[in-house]
Amino acid sequence: MSIRRLLTAAAALATVVVIAAALGLDIDVRIATANAGDGPEEWSPTAPFPQREVYYPGTEALADDEMRVTACGTGMPQPRLKQAAACFLVELGNGDKFIFDMGAGSAERLAALGIPLDQLNRVFLGHLHIDHAGDFPAFYFTGPVNNRLTPMRVWGPSGVRPEWGTKVWVEKMLEMWAWEKAGRGSAVDPRGLELEVNEFDWTAVNAVIYQENGVTIRTLPAIHLDQSVSFVLEWKGLRFAFSSDTLPNKWWRAYTNDVDLAIHECFIPPDYMMARYGMTPSEAVYVGTQGHTAAQAFGKIMSLTKPRHAVCYHFQNDFDTAPAVLSEIRKTYDGPLDLAQDFMVWNVTKKHIRTRMGVPNHESYPAPPQRVKYPPDSMKAYKWTQFSLSGVEPESAAVTNKLIEEFNKRNGTDIKPGITGLPFRDEQ
Ligand SMILES: [Zn+2]
Numbered sequence: 167m168s169i170r171r172l173l174t175a176a177a178a179l180a181t182v183v184v185i186a187a188a189l190g191l192d193i194d195v196r197i198a199t200a201n202a203g204d205g206p207e208e209w210s211p212t213a214p215f216p217q218r219e220v221y222y223p224g225t226e227a228l229a230d231d232e233m234r235v236t237a238c239g240t241g242m243p244q245p246r247l248k249q250a251a252a253c254f255l256v257e258l259g260n261g262d263k264f265i266f267d268m269g270a271g272s273a274e275r276l277a278a279l280g281i282p283l284d285q286l287n288r289v290f291l292g293h294l295h296i297d298h299a300g301d302f303p304a305f306y307f308t309g310p311v312n313n314r315l316t317p318m319r320v321w322g323p324s325g326v327r328p329e330w331g332t333k334v335w336v337e338k339m340l341e342m343w344a345w346e347k348a349g350r351g352s353a354v355d356p357r358g359l360e361l362e363v364n365e366f367d368w369t370a371v372n373a374v375i376y377q378e379n380g381v382t383i384r385t386l387p388a389i390h391l392d393q394s395v396s397f398v399l400e401w402k403g404l405r406f407a408f409s410s411d412t413l414p415n416k417w418w419r420a421y422t423n424d425v426d427l428a429i430h431e432c433f434i435p436p437d438y439m440m441a442r443y444g445m446t447p448s449e450a451v452y453v454g455t456q457g458h459t460a461a462q463a464f465g466k467i468m469s470l471t472k473p474r475h476a477v478c479y480h481f482q483n484d485f486d487t488a489p490a491v492l493s494e495i496r497k498t499y500d501g502p503l504d505l506a507q508d509f510m511v512w513n514v515t516k517k518h519i520r521t522r523m524g525v526p527n528h529e530s531y532p533a534p535p536q537r538v539k540y541p542p543d544s545m546k547a548y549k550w551t552q553f554s555l556s557g558v559e560p561e562s563a564a565v566t567n568k569l570i571e572e573f574n575k576r577n578g579t580d581i582k583p584g585i586t587g588l589p590f591r592d593e594q
């Protein structure tokens with residue numbers, strides 16, 4: 167660019183910025199530059215070029231009136247690399263974060279966002295199917311080794327029978343993983359394994375189940391083999407509705423009108439389920455239209471409730487299924503719509519709703535601890551049997567002990583080998 171052109175461009179840009187400032191407009195200077203009428207501009211080879219249509223987790227602060235929703239699972243019970251089972255993360259401008267459903271495979275999606283686990287300790291389960299709750303045990307039990315130092319809190323529905331409800335489900339989970347908790351659980355800061363269970367009446371209609379820090383979450387009954395619920399979160403005038411699994415129902419219709427973001431399940435047509443899953447015709451029709459919401463029925467309930475933005479999930483969203491689902495929905499709904507995929511992200515304010523795809527970190531490590539760690543004495547916390555202790559191979563143990571000695575020298579520590587130091591250690 168010649169000096170004269172540069173000066174002209176600078177003058178044009180200055181004019182735009184001054185006019186914008188006078189009008190109180192928040193104009194992006196880079197866009198103003200591009201539109202200054204002085205031809206295309208070559209981008210600096212050293213300045214970052216803004217990738218506007220993707221979201222890089224961990225790079226954007228939320229405005230204090232903004233909600234960000236990230237799809238961490240949009241698929242089915244059938245495992246696949248592309249889509250984990252149901253899970254949506256809601257982050258609010260006040261710093262609060264909420265996980266809705268935690269289907270199998272979703273914990274790794276959450277981890278890929280790089281959020282400290284102390285900030286991810288509120289989980290709301292719409293029902294206790296594996297594809298909506300299957301990763302909760304993994305997320306809970308591995309929390310402390312991923313630096314969670316605050317108690318986990320979980321909300322879920324009661325059961326038609328008490329033993330089918332969330333409270334007993336959690337009790338049995340703890341029993342089932344008793345050895346995990348006794349062994350690995352004894353080698354970590356115990357605070358991360360504290361657990362608060364909040365079971366609520368699955369038939370309650372629009373009842374408040376959470377109210378803290380300006381955030382209200384209500385439950386709606388869902389029609390999905392009983393004891394299933396949907397949720398509506400409200401904060402600063404923004405409303406987010408999540409169906410979990412349900413047929414379109416009268417409670418959703420009555421209480422989700424005009425929500426800002428409605429995420430509702432929706433299935434591929436039964437013909438696809440026969441072809442792809444090997445289902446019989448009656449299986450496909452039952453699962454695809456009675457146990458779940460058919461795409462046309464999804465469109466209908468969205469037309470009736472008119473969310474600002476509708477999102478359908480719970481199907482394999484591929485090059486061939488997406489057009490089929492879309493054309494079915496468009497027979498009954500012509501409003502704003504996304505067909506969810508894992509890592510789709512919605513930024514919601516009163517003014518705008520923006521959809522982008524997130525770019526997750528495939529090689530994530532846990533975020534650092536948010537509080538001072540107090541690890542227990544893991545060498546003594548778990549009582550090893552004499553059988554295992556007697557099996558340590560002595561020459562390899564000597565190598566390991568030397569390694570610990572060198573570690574101590576490097577780090578100024580005084581850690582004693584526990585198991586490999588057996589020949590020299592005190593009797594427990
Ligand atoms: Zn289900």
Ligand SMILES: [Zn+2]
Nearest residue numbers: 295297298411
């Ligand atoms: Zn499901």
